[in-house]
Amino acid sequence: MGGGAAGIGAAGAAKQADPDARITVFTEFEDVGYSPCGIPYVHGREIETFQGLILQGKEFYENAGFDIHYETTVASVDAAGHAVVLASGERVPYDRLVVATGFNYADPGVPGSDLEGLHYVKNIRRAMEWDPILDKAKTAVVVEASPLGLEMTTALAHRGLETHLVDAHPWALSEVADPDIMKPVQDSWAEMGVQMHFNAKLEAFLGDKEVRGVRTSEGEIPADVVVVCTHKQPNNHLAREAGLEIGSTGGIVVDERMATSGGGVFAAGDCVEVPQGFTMLPLQGLSGSHAYAQGKTAGTNAANGQRTYDPVFVPWGMVAGKWMIGGVSFGETTAGALGMPYHLGMAQGISRARYYPGMQKILVKLLAEPKTLRIIGAQLVGGEGIKERADFLAVCSKKGITMRDLAVMENVYSPPIGALNEPISLAAQNGLARLAQAGKST
């Protein structure tokens, strides 16, 4: 159930584990096999056309042996009877079921949610219909500085709209990123003409029939278009009604095989929760690469193969404004909120020799467990190489690599591609120096 990264990943992995398996996929939507993550960049015109996002045509999946039912709603799951019941009333039996029902955007919970023209970024066909409006629109409001909100703010400003970002918190992406990481992003938005409304609580969508702006605790903002980028919530009503165990985040509870509490039922992607690697606290709503890997695990096990999914350390990264930001697990803000003690190492480094064209600044913050100094989190902002460093630091976290290890790491030095000193190593060295200094002063 589900034709996104998790569902298609599961179908592919099941076929690989058991080439004779009969695999049926149900999706409410008109398509599978495109990249929803690319939609903001078409709106922003970094990518020319929506066609570019379509990775595989429908024939590809037919030829691969998948029976995909488009625009088909599953009405309920009969877990005891090992069958799903479609909205048409048809009952479809299964040996194994993979629930990959994804997410819904959180209901903004304010008046006007039913106005026409309120845009949610999810389905490529709706995006294609909406996009031409942006040619005439002059002003836009983006609701919530979530990851998607950051992408859409950047995209709409790039498209040339006067873009307003509304968020109830004091800085963008405040539930994930530290304020010093977001400051260059926000400065660059200001350069791009973005108007930021932080500490501003959304009170209503305004308009008669079509949305014409928003009202916030800080005043009204008229706008030609309004994009709702609220948080992703697990779409788990079918799982809940079927009696599958649901966790504290609202995600379906799964074990390391992505098996749910229901016999023969697996789940993967934005509808599940998985444990964070240090704290074992459940997390939900990770990236497309997480959904895909979880889907492969669920599909393999559903087809009697063997694959496990480890607790996550969640490298993340994105472009926001004129910068790339990223990180791993905890930043200072999130560690502070959880009451986790940490020792900080921080450095401003550069991506190439400082005289080489295209050299970019890279700010690295490393959070280490106070006694062991193992890396428990990181945050980065810079002009290049953020994704690769986040991936690296996630592996470091998982494998118990310490600030001491990173302080003496070797690094490539070649003027066009790397500076004499690697920023990660500088951050670790500064962290150790602070520790030595603290040792002296006590």
Place this chain on the structure above:
Amino acid sequence: MGGGAAGIGAAGAAKQADPDARITVFTEFEDVGYSPCGIPYVHGREIETFQGLILQGKEFYENAGFDIHYETTVASVDAAGHAVVLASGERVPYDRLVVATGFNYADPGVPGSDLEGLHYVKNIRRAMEWDPILDKAKTAVVVEASPLGLEMTTALAHRGLETHLVDAHPWALSEVADPDIMKPVQDSWAEMGVQMHFNAKLEAFLGDKEVRGVRTSEGEIPADVVVVCTHKQPNNHLAREAGLEIGSTGGIVVDERMATSGGGVFAAGDCVEVPQGFTMLPLQGLSGSHAYAQGKTAGTNAANGQRTYDPVFVPWGMVAGKWMIGGVSFGETTAGALGMPYHLGMAQGISRARYYPGMQKILVKLLAEPKTLRIIGAQLVGGEGIKERADFLAVCSKKGITMRDLAVMENVYSPPIGALNEPISLAAQNGLARLAQAGKST
């Protein structure tokens, strides 16, 4: 002794370890504090002027409390008497000595080595004098496809010269890189008009007074300029005469504190040899970042501080032709030459979502120890993110991370900065799949 990355690194670290230390630096050259690694890119006009390479003026070092003696040759070291003797005859006593005398290019060992105009890339002043010749020159020969040879070939072709690369081996950088890694580089050189002469042994530099070309085993190549990029050899004649122990590579033998066999004498940089992390075989002639880190270790210990230098795994990387190449420790060619067994995982991945502008291919080869599957080497070629991945894989090698770990690594997926599947992880997954396949077929 020495004003390069190792010598200046040592001076700075010694001052930090003991702010009251009196630090004297002797250098044969007119300058310190510039980046010799940047010289090829000025010749290639990727960097506009040589001024850009000068990081610090002479006042900076005076203000920092270093007594730097420029254009001063040390004639000998009296290790027993704890003094150096200058070419002027002056005797300069020391408490501790750091030998950072760097490298010399290997003597090509053919007739004509004394011809005028033969260029060696080392001293920025000679480079500034030579550079204007390139405005009029039409053809160039680069001798040896060493790392510098690759940089100079790329630079001279970029500058618009018809560039000939002469190397006795069957492909470029053959002592480090695998042929499949170098193929795209060589293809891109061909596009840039570079004429490659592999399996061609240099027999003579040609010319009456000034060099006018080379003769190789494959024929003569007339040229307006000839650049000699032979291998770096440790410049250790002073150390040797002083009785310091010299290793099998010709580098000075040092312990983990960068202490030599001579009491109170440390050494660092291209004049020393250090052990490779798996094999403990000595290596010599690493990068500027290695020299700098070794220098800091030597300087710290020379000033009674404490710092150790670990065996090396040698992440490397550079731009060659239109590609970036890089790696860690062993490739297939070098592992084969050493008779080291390995299990290979290989994948062609991409650097961003495949529809995102600027997406580049990345080929990753991972070499794992057959039983443990720990990573013992890597080679990469691609359009971006090579340095960061090489740094990452060097830490993986050092810390015993395995192909299994990398097959399930999490990765950032965000269309402008990272693809759904990380190329390193794909390579590891393919390596495991090959292993499973081999298991089935036996």
